Amino acid sequence: MRVLVTGSNGMLGSDLIRIVGAEEEVVGIGRSANRNTGLRYYECDICDRERVFKLIEELACDWVIHTAAFSNVDGCEKDPKTAEAINVGGSENIADACRKRKIRAILISTDYVFDGKKKSPYDESDEPNPLSIYGRTKLEAEQIWQDKLRSGTILRTSWLFGRHGRNFVETIVRQAEQKQPLRVVCDQWGAPTHTVDLAKALYRLMKGAESGAVQAPSVLHFTNSGATSRYEWARHIVRELGLNPDEVKPIRIEETDRPARRPERGVLGIGLWKKIFKEVPKDMWQVTSEYLQKVSVL
Numbered sequence: 001m002r003v004l005v006t007g008s009n010g011m012l013g014s015d016l017i018r019i020v021g022a023e024e025e026v027v028g029i030g031r032s033a034n035r036n037t038g039l040r041y042y043e044c045d046i047c048d049r050e051r052v053f054k055l056i057e058e059l060a061c062d063w064v065i066h067t068a069a070f071s072n073v074d075g076c077e078k079d080p081k082t083a084e085a086i087n088v089g090g091s092e093n094i095a096d097a098c099r100k101r102k103i104r105a106i107l108i109s110t111d112y113v114f115d116g117k118k119k120s121p122y123d124e125s126d127e128p129n130p131l132s133i134y135g136r137t138k139l140e141a142e143q144i145w146q147d148k149l150r151s152g153t154i155l156r157t158s159w160l161f162g163r164h165g166r167n168f169v170e171t172i173v174r175q176a177e178q179k180q181p182l183r184v185v186c187d188q189w190g191a192p193t194h195t196v197d198l199a200k201a202l203y204r205l206m207k208g209a210e211s212g213a214v215q216a217p218s219v220l221h222f223t224n225s226g227a228t229s230r231y232e233w234a235r236h237i238v239r240e241l242g243l244n245p246d247e248v249k250p251i252r253i254e255e256t257d258r259p260a261r262r263p264e265r266g267v268l269g270i271g272l273w274k275k276i277f278k279e280v281p282k283d284m285w286q287v288t289s290e291y292l293q294k295v296s297v298l
Helices: 011-021 049-059 073-078 080-101 133-148 168-177 195-211 230-240 271-277 284-294
Strands: 002-006 025-030 040-043 063-066 104-110 153-157 182-185 219-221 248-251
Touching: 002 011, 002 049, 011 025, 011 195, 049 080, 063 080, 073 080, 073 133, 080 104, 080 133, 104 133, 104 195, 133 153, 153 195, 168 182, 168 230, 168 284, 182 230, 195 271, 219 271, 230 248, 230 284
Parallel strands: 002 025, 002 063, 025 040, 063 104, 104 153, 153 219, 182 248
Antiparallel strands: none
């Protein structure tokens, strides 16, 4: 099985390269120089339609995992044209090229397609209502995926953290170690997800679909088990560092003065994942603790 990963230099892309690449042939593409040793890699801006079509035609992959995105939420709000070009236009280029070659493709999407007003976790069938440019452009990418790819899957996830990119855990560790003020929002809830676990889930989905054991749904949610506020997650991180969690002070979303609105409760339900794979994803608290023990994020 040959798998193409877009955005292979990113936090999720790098773990996909390592995990899927241990068993399958993997090819990466990205806008900058390759950061993954030994990877077959091509520089490619997904907004360059001609380049995208040429590469996907030549590589003849069995699967494409589309992780590339403009994922800076506030950056999207400040620069909506770039967000539109990458998240919508780039995704359309990937989708069209995959349709032409009849390639199975997975789009990585986000809890930010929802408005966060639902008190219980969001199911795959819930109606999206994004609050930000980022969420809107990711939803448009989802709609393109569903319109153009019969065998396409949208996998929504949330609050990613991993060793190959900036993330919430890294930020809290740095601020705590440097004794910077820790003021963290207490009214934004979500489900943290380790990129290693997400990469393993994606590989399991592909293998199951490839063998016929799994009928890949058009939309699927995956996160680690459990949900929390940013504030409580930060307290856990600080406690695991052997520091005083009371140093973390709660604030409300409106006090952050950020350009983009965030969903207050963006928890994704993972019932469909558990039903299909008869598996409960690893607990978010356990995964966070293990991550802090094994990986230096400074």
